[in-house]
Amino acid sequence: MKAASAQTSMETQRFVVPDDTLWPEKMKSRAMTYLKQYDSCTQSILWAFMEELGMEDRMVLRAGGAMHGGMMSSLTCGVHTAGLMVLGLLAGRDALESGLDGMMPIILPAQRMVKTLTGRIGGHACLEMTGVDFTDLEAAMTYRLSSDHQRCVDRVGDGARTIAELLQDMNAKGELFRF
Template sequence: MTHKDKALSLFSQGFHCSQAVLGAFAEELGMSDELALSVSGSFGGGMRNGEVCGACTGALMAIGLKYKFFKADDIGSKEKNNAVTSEFLKRFKEKNGSCLCRELLGYDLSDPKQQAEAREKGMFSEFCPKMVASAVETAEELMNE
């Protein structure tokens, strides 16, 4: 199963966008599915407030696992992680117009009325899978370069 297929499968099961994206990469990056789904569970819908798209935050978590930076004095790892993070955000924004959930969806998920309207319009079932796929593809491109 490809990363994209796994992410879309997770999303269709009811997991948040952030969980779907990180979950697609978790095993190969040394993280259990349970831990990946748990740690990324609070990031869907731009942290439920329309901020940075959860698909992006899930991808950035995967990038963080691939390009580890965990020693404060490891400047090389820090610079590599920062560079790949910046490039991911740049490419995602170029492909989709924004990295912010509220701008991508056209609805502010911090407003219950707008959240309900987005759900009624099928945004979560029709639009969000496209962002999940885009985030996975973009992360995969960078991790394979």
């Protein structure tokens, strides 16, 4: 019963993207703080946005749990997966039955987000940006404890700021909400 009421409230609630010019820097700072305190590029960005936008469904946060470390395999950077998850929360389809028509509103914004983030943070894969194979847990831990890890912290900050800027721009153009 509780899950049904949580689902209903997420479906009917409208989330507001602030138009404040300082918001992107706020999101950068919050995401970097969370990464430093709790680890996980994806979850740090995802929770920063969820918290700011009033989305408190921990199952969504949990869904990002295996995305850090390039999907635990040095593949797609958590900045990208977090950005797409946030975008999906705002503009993704909410009924599989809507088919391709239901996916159309998010396709171009998602492509734009991936392209912009890749350019801003210098790549899209953890291995290419860090040189670390995160499937090697010893190498991953060595990297995490090294000063090189700060580059990932910076990428998370740059990524969160970029995601916020993109969301503000998309919102101004009416590209975000499906309600």
